[in-house]
Amino acid sequence: MAAPLDVETLRADTPGCQVVTHLNNAGSALPPAIVTETVIEHLRREELMGGYEAQEAAADRIEDARASAATLVGGRPDQIALLESATSAWDRALTSIAFTRPLDSGDRILVSSAEYASNVLPLMQLSMRFGARLEFVPDDEHGCIDVEAFTDMLDTDVAIVSVNHCPSQNGLVNDVAGIGAALRETDTWYLVDACQSLGQLPVDAGAIGADFVSATGRKFLRGPRGTGFLYASDEALDELEPFPLDLHSGTWQSGGYDVQRTAARFEYWEKSYAALLGMGAAIDYALDLGVAAIAERIADLADHARDGLRDIPGVQVHDRGLRQSGIVTFTRDGVAPAGLAAGVRAAGVNVSLSTPEYSRRDFDLHQLDGVVRASPHVYNTMEEIDRLLVAVASVRPGG
Amino acid sequence: MAAPLDVETLRADTPGCQVVTHLNNAGSALPPAIVTETVIEHLRREELMGGYEAQEAAADRIEDARASAATLVGGRPDQIALLESATSAWDRALTSIAFTRPLDSGDRILVSSAEYASNVLPLMQLSMRFGARLEFVPDDEHGCIDVEAFTDMLDTDVAIVSVNHCPSQNGLVNDVAGIGAALRETDTWYLVDACQSLGQLPVDAGAIGADFVSATGRKFLRGPRGTGFLYASDEALDELEPFPLDLHSGTWQSGGYDVQRTAARFEYWEKSYAALLGMGAAIDYALDLGVAAIAERIADLADHARDGLRDIPGVQVHDRGLRQSGIVTFTRDGVAPAGLAAGVRAAGVNVSLSTPEYSRRDFDLHQLDGVVRASPHVYNTMEEIDRLLVAVASVRPGG
Numbered sequence: 001m002a003a004p005l006d007v008e009t010l011r012a013d014t015p016g017c018q019v020v021t022h023l024n025n026a027g028s029a030l031p032p033a034i035v036t037e038t039v040i041e042h043l044r045r046e047e048l049m050g051g052y053e054a055q056e057a058a059a060d061r062i063e064d065a066r067a068s069a070a071t072l073v074g075g076r077p078d079q080i081a082l083l084e085s086a087t088s089a090w091d092r093a094l095t096s097i098a099f100t101r102p103l104d105s106g107d108r109i110l111v112s113s114a115e116y117a118s119n120v121l122p123l124m125q126l127s128m129r130f131g132a133r134l135e136f137v138p139d140d141e142h143g144c145i146d147v148e149a150f151t152d153m154l155d156t157d158v159a160i161v162s163v164n165h166c167p168s169q170n171g172l173v174n175d176v177a178g179i180g181a182a183l184r185e186t187d188t189w190y191l192v193d194a195c196q197s198l199g200q201l202p203v204d205a206g207a208i209g210a211d212f213v214s215a216t217g218r219k220f221l222r223g224p225r226g227t228g229f230l231y232a233s234d235e236a237l238d239e240l241e242p243f244p245l246d247l248h249s250g251t252w253q254s255g256g257y258d259v260q261r262t263a264a265r266f267e268y269w270e271k272s273y274a275a276l277l278g279m280g281a282a283i284d285y286a287l288d289l290g291v292a293a294i295a296e297r298i299a300d301l302a303d304h305a306r307d308g309l310r311d312i313p314g315v316q317v318h319d320r321g322l323r324q325s326g327i328v329t330f331t332r333d334g335v336a337p338a339g340l341a342a343g344v345r346a347a348g349v350n351v352s353l354s355t356p357e358y359s360r361r362d363f364d365l366h367q368l369d370g371v372v373r374a375s376p377h378v379y380n381t382m383e384e385i386d387r388l389l390v391a392v393a394s395v396r397p398g399g
Numbered sequence: 400m401a402a403p404l405d406v407e408t409l410r411a412d413t414p415g416c417q418v419v420t421h422l423n424n425a426g427s428a429l430p431p432a433i434v435t436e437t438v439i440e441h442l443r444r445e446e447l448m449g450g451y452e453a454q455e456a457a458a459d460r461i462e463d464a465r466a467s468a469a470t471l472v473g474g475r476p477d478q479i480a481l482l483e484s485a486t487s488a489w490d491r492a493l494t495s496i497a498f499t500r501p502l503d504s505g506d507r508i509l510v511s512s513a514e515y516a517s518n519v520l521p522l523m524q525l526s527m528r529f530g531a532r533l534e535f536v537p538d539d540e541h542g543c544i545d546v547e548a549f550t551d552m553l554d555t556d557v558a559i560v561s562v563n564h565c566p567s568q569n570g571l572v573n574d575v576a577g578i579g580a581a582l583r584e585t586d587t588w589y590l591v592d593a594c595q596s597l598g599q600l601p602v603d604a605g606a607i608g609a610d611f612v613s614a615t616g617r618k619f620l621r622g623p624r625g626t627g628f629l630y631a632s633d634e635a636l637d638e639l640e641p642f643p644l645d646l647h648s649g650t651w652q653s654g655g656y657d658v659q660r661t662a663a664r665f666e667y668w669e670k671s672y673a674a675l676l677g678m679g680a681a682i683d684y685a686l687d688l689g690v691a692a693i694a695e696r697i698a699d700l701a702d703h704a705r706d707g708l709r710d711i712p713g714v715q716v717h718d719r720g721l722r723q724s725g726i727v728t729f730t731r732d733g734v735a736p737a738g739l740a741a742g743v744r745a746a747g748v749n750v751s752l753s754t755p756e757y758s759r760r761d762f763d764l765h766q767l768d769g770v771v772r773a774s775p776h777v778y779n780t781m782e783e784i785d786r787l788l789v790a791v792a793s794v795r796p797g798g
Contacts, residue, residue, distance in 0.1 A: 015446050015447060016446055016447045016448065016449065018447075019447045019448070020447065020448060020449065020452075022449050024449050024451060024452070027449070027450070027451040028445070028449055028450025028451045029449075029450075030446065030447075030449060031445070031446055033446075036442055036443070036445075036446045039442060040439055040442065043435055043438060043439065043623070044435070046427070046430070046435075046623075046624065047414050047415055047429065047430055047432075047435045048414060048415045048417075048418045048419070048429075049415065049418070049419060049749075050415065050419065050421050050423050050426070050427055050428075050429060050749050051426070051427025051428075051617050051624045052423060052426040052427045052751065053419075053423070053749055055624075084483050084487075084625070084667070084669070084670065084671075085667060085668075085669035085670070086669070087645050087667055087668065087669055088483075088667060088669075091643045091645075094643060095494065095643065099524065099528065102501075116646075117645070117646040117649075117650075117651040118644075118645035118646045118668070120651060121643070121644040121645060121646065121649045121651060121656055122642065122643030122644055122645075124651075124655070124656055125498065125640070125642055125643065125644060125656075129498065216669065218450050218669070224442070224445075224671065224673075225445065225450045225454075225669065225670070225671050225672060225673065226483070226625065226669065226670050226671025226672075226673075226674060227671075228669075241524070243521065243524055244490045244493060244494065244520070244521030244524065245517075245520040245521055245524060246486045246490075246516070246517035246520060246521075247515075247516040247517045247520065247756060247757060250516075250520045251516075251756050252516040252519060252520060252523075252755075252756050252758075252759040253756075253759070254759060254763060256523075257520055257523055257524075268483070268484060268486055268487060269484075269486065269517070270483070270484035270485070270486055270487075270615065270617070270624065270625065270627075271483065271484070271624070271625050272483075272623065272624050272625025272626075272671055272674055273624060273625075274623075274624065274625075275625060275671055275674070350448075350449050350452055352451065356651075357646060357650050357651050357652075358646060359651075360651040360652070360653060364653060
């Protein structure tokens with residue numbers, strides 16, 4: 001068991017704690033001060049030196065951010081691409097896979113039933129255009145991806161598997177390592193979307209057996225918006241040609257081109273280095289606290305929220321899974337989810353609304369037309385969770 | 400003729416002018432204070448309110464930035480996608496074209512001979528993988544894209560044409576409107592890379608007849624790093640399916656998906672809204688000054704630089720074109736370009752080095768192994784240009 005965190009220090013580190021009860025960390029967290037200060041410090045350097053000159057001066061610190069991301073996800077720095085979001089990271093993996101060997105009607109693509117729309121949509125596009133079959137893996141009795149059913153579905157036609165580690169809208173934690181074990185010795189590309197897990201739960205890309213792990217800065221990592229990263233396995237680096245290249249990921253030679261050997265092959269030259277340095281500071285902050293300690297604290301807060309919500313008459317908690325994440329989802333009888341979210345926010349508690357477009361298959365299977373999502377982080381207090389409970393209880397049915 | 404700009408005010412607006420002689424505006428310009436302050440103001444809101452909540456609160460201002468970009472490029476707001484760089488903008492256009500109708504050996508792709516590597520590389524990839532023929536359009540007697548030769552090359556197999564308005568490494572301004580006129584009534588997709596022209600020269604997408612115009616924030620627009628935008632014609636919006644979609648550009652419906660009608664179909668949901676608000680401030684600043692006045696001032700400074708450089712024994716200016724941009728390129732006999740750039744920078748003048756990988760065809764055609772690039776902006780002074788000249792003259796051959 002990890003040493004407990006000192007909540008007062010965590011709150012003192014987090015300027016937003018003075019202002020708001022923020023239970024929207026699965027949307028975009030309140031950053032610790034060091035994150036915003038790091039971004040601003042680099043913006044000031046750019047303002048005074050020039051943008052390229054500031055980048056050169058910060059070159060070592062940019063590589064430090066890459067190394068921190070590698071430590072967090074259990075990879076080497078040369079396996080990390082610094083990107084703009086989990087979506088851009090996941091898409092770079094997909095466009096590289098689809099460029100290296102175009103998909104056709106002989107290919108199958110398997111995804112979890114709670115998969116996020118931004119992953120499913122490009123796969124639907126490739127499926128509809130090129131005939132690859134897109135299939136949803138059934139859930140097990142806990143509502144997670146069914147590893148046994150998945151294993152039974154596998155054959156050599158399965159080109160791509162994509163699984164959300166922690167789906168955005170149902171509190172569960174998928175057994176991504178179980179899926180990875182089933183894929184060992186196959187030629188299938190395995191994409192793990194860890195955008196809701198990195199920063200709140202331990203994630204080890206190697207142990208999972210993922211070819212790609214996509215991550216965002218702004219959620220449980222508490223980094224800036226417009227940041228993310230991609231872990232790529234050695235097989236992915238060896239076998240895939242990144243597409244589209246730019247003059248950072250590739251080099252135009254007379255009569256052809258070369259491609260960077262490291263995961264920088266999935267990056268663009270142009271990016272917000274200020275924001276990426278901020279992401280590096282956020283990762284270092286998380287590593288200093290210890291991800292195990294973070295996970296325990298978030299679980300305590302989320303459990304308190306679930307217990308309290310279940311005690312409110314007419315409230316349903318929709319979280320599934322044998323193991324649960326810091327994402328708490330609920331509805332209340334007689335109140336539209338949008339109205340419930342608005343009511344809670346009007347009471348000064350930041351929560352968010354998840355609607356079927358976020359994960360159509362999951363919402364349709366569970367006949368939900370929306371859920372309110374509360375997602376605590378280490379800096380939240382039990383009193384703030386109680387404020388959520390009071391706010392939920394106070395929203396009038398029909399309101 | 401535009402009213403002359405007040406240089407003292409421009410310099411007072413630009414904190415970096417106190418610190419550095421910055422002639423690297425074609426790399427990344429010194430921003431006016433309003434740009435950095437706008438970014439920081441939004442970062443502070445995110446820090447105190449939460450990232451999504453700050454975005455909601457700034458929704459109108461984000462749309463204002465889109466409208467400003469539309470004004471600058473001569474389009475409507477619904478024709479503008481807010482993106483991370485000119486490269487990401489140009490790539491979104493290309494991946495959408497290639498997804499909507501995959502290229503094959505029956506297709507031809509025409510590009511200018513001074514085209515930027517980040518545009519040529521993905522086209523080379525598509526060409527090598529799918530057999531489309533990538534062809535360079537010859538230069539005319541001024542060294543610009545030869546509109547007549549281009550017109551002669553056209554047939555119904557030409558699927559894509561890409562032209563850099565102002566190439567990165569040779570000071571010329573291509574006749575993008577002439578190319579556009581030749582393409583009228585064709586089914587060819589016409590991409591104009593305006594990343595070095597927007598902010599320093601008037602650009603009117605409609606008058607050019609472009610299907611796409613890609614733009615970056617950080618160069619002559621003086622916006623933050625990690626920003627850019629894409630203009631899309633009505634034909635592009637009508638006929639192309641953006642790829643890859645996310646839950647912002649597309650909507651997952653039961654059994655299929657819808658695509659946003661506006662150019663937001665080329666955007667990602669996740670981005671640095673702080674940086675984009677900064678880009679909006681930069682565009683407004685340029686529009687307030689007047690692009691015509693900016694163009695005149697930059698031309699005066701660049702001409703002074705070219706004249707002075709030509710007067711230094713052993714210095715060659717490599718800028719071509721009937722019309723020239725604010726990009727001034729040169730070499731000096733007996734000094735490697737990298738050494739010359741380093742020497743000038745050591746004298747406190749920010750310049751940059753362009754190497755053959757940036758635009759292989761152009762460097763090979765002109766048998767250059769590198770050029771030093773000086774790129775003034777309105778806030779520079781003739782005295783700063785003179786400082787450049789002294790620095791260039793002072794670099795010892797062999798040094």
